[in-house]
Amino acid sequence: MSVLTTAKRKSLPASQFAGPDRSYPIPDASHAANAKARASQAVNEGRMSEDQKAKIDAKANKVLGHSDAQKMARMISKK
Numbered sequence: 001m002s003v004l005t006t007a008k009r010k011s012l013p014a015s016q017f018a019g020p021d022r023s024y025p026i027p028d029a030s031h032a033a034n035a036k037a038r039a040s041q042a043v044n045e046g047r048m049s050e051d052q053k054a055k056i057d058a059k060a061n062k063v064l065g066h067s068d069a070q071k072m073a074r075m076i077s078k079k
Helices: 006-011 029-044 050-064 068-077
Strands: none
Touching: 029 050
16 A cells, blocks of 8 residues: 555545545555555444445445456346
């Protein structure tokens, strides 16, 4: 994952964060993937709702270039 210094994080616009209160920064693909992983972990530990995770995943997916159509295709192919 690329380094995100405190100064760089503070300079990011609000649109570069997937979570509430400037949490889960997603300035690049590696941070977006990490945001999704941490959100899943938080749900599994009971610290986050599925709804909040879905919002984080949706924002991170935009950075990662994942569309809903691609997601559906992957789900169907797993069956």
